[in-house]
Amino acid sequence: MNALFKPKLIAGNSNKPLAAAIARRISIHRGEPVELVDIRVERFNDQEIFVEVYENVRGEDMFIIQSTSNPANDNLMELMIMCDALRRSSAARITAVMPYFGYARQDRRSKARTPISAKLVANLLTVAGIERVLTMDLHAAQIQGFFDVPVDNLYAAPVFALDIAHHFPDLGAVTVVSPDVGGVARARELAERIDADLAIVDKRRAAPGEIASMTVIGDVRDRVCVIVDDICDTAGTLVKAADLLLGHGAREVHAYITHGVLSGPAIERVTGSQLKSLVVTDSIEPSAATRAAPNIRVVPIAPLFGQAILNISNGTSVSSLFNSGTLGPIYEAFYPAAA
Template identity: 75%
Template sequence: MPNITEPKLISGNANKPLANAVARRMSMHRGMNVKPVDARVERFNDGEVFVEVFENVRGEDMFILQSTSRPANDNLMELLIIADALRRSSAQRITAVIPYFGYARQDRRMKARTPISAKLVANMLTGAGIERILTLDLHATQIQGFFDIPVDNLYASPVFALDVKSQFGDLSDVMVISPDVGGVSRARELAKRIGAPMAIVDKRREKAGEVAEMTVIGDVTGKRCIIVDDICDTAGTLCKAAEVLLEHGATEVHSYITHGVLSGPAIERVSNSVMKSLVITDSIQPTEAVKNCPNIRIVPTAPIFAQAILNIWSGTSVSSLFETNTLGPIYEGLYSTD
């Protein structure tokens, strides 16, 4: 372990409540007060980002907590400039904690003359002096290969499994649903953790954002269905999938989505949907509309991020957080760890 007193956390403006919650959890684990480093992250009148760090960070192990969510470009620039400020202030190591990794959906060329923006973002982060990435449920796990630095990709499925066991009680009639063929591995992971069968909703798109047809692969008759995915943007596909599942005999439909982007008409769609509940994490700071939506529930990520940061700082395993017997005690008080 480096000869450093304590890990230090600094936050951009993307998700300050999560940064403060992570700091509180770190304080509990360390038995001392941990709070985000005093800094200002502001904008000039023309929109330029300016950062000033008010504390000494020389030789420190710095963790920048910043989701690159909407406004994606502004939050990405904040992250890059904070990293540059820390590097020029002689921080020993800089880790970017990115709960929601923006541009991850642009991880390959779908047609001619298009970019691979996720790779460009990876190059920018590395060029800014960031030496390690900690994120949650990358849209495509191969994005880890875009970096030449360590990338720790945490998974929401262990946390979701704790929540499902706490909320659903008897799981004998529960079935996990993948909303497309590409998300099968994610759905299978949750299904394995809760001991439930799995089905797939296969969708065919005419163009981006519009679903022409959906087919259910598997028998969902009499099942309480849990749709699992990493991102919910406009919620059109999700709400349509819930309708199709009920048409095929499901008794009720719930959704567990890691990143609640929830843009455009998403909140209205979810409110009027046949889904009984949509569960998201706080990887993206929820708006007031999200908080007030009666069928949206938010699962905290501060416990897992705080422990992951401490594990990275101390040089211990991050992958241990994928196991229920390790994660359960971290979420003690929120869920039963039986």
């Protein structure tokens, strides 16, 4: 299918700056302008969503860039309606580029008579006509199996490894910390990439949302601790983990989080905490308060997603982007020494 060698990008309202940045990155790689497809997404008075695509997309390889972040339901519905519009316009293939996959935390039945919403969302997207999904750091890896279409799950760890190597000259003093037992695999992967020690914060909950006790497994005395996790929502656990690590003798505490949901009191908690820095990606569009926070920094993922879209469109490997060495040249403008 010759059309698949030139991807066409279309964006919803969830994260337009990221969509524009991805288009710019693909333009640089291709050596020719790649613009977002002209589209109208609006709401009727009763908040029904209406979509109109102004360009011909017949036979095209379409990539819809849309995170299902807050407001999750509106953004999810936008994504499905855009997909339906493209499918009825005879697009050759439709890929959902979802840097942040909402509802991923509801990936299993935690108690009786509860839903598995992540599976429901997978069914909805597939029925709407999505033929492939490109996302990053799914909350649970098994969500890939909820889909009956290919799912490419990118990882922020290689980008974080480049960032840590750039900002922490003495990697020998760094200890990577998982904020709970469930995130050990993610923390171990990053620790292996930068050849650092690993520690774990063991968290016991008295009730949902209430932490009864936290203990540190591993030696963090006089270490530069880097907490790594996929989602930071209200930042309560993150701030308490930082206090705990410092109480156990850590020299300073930083955090690297893929998806900065940062809802409710999160920004205020982070800025008022002992965290030296919180690094998030722009998988969710950072708010003005997030960008203004003195100890919060945003790492761009447009280079990573731009290259992934090109690889999918050209039929080449996406897993090559799991390697920090492959990403070095792509992120040369941000981390010159890594190229």
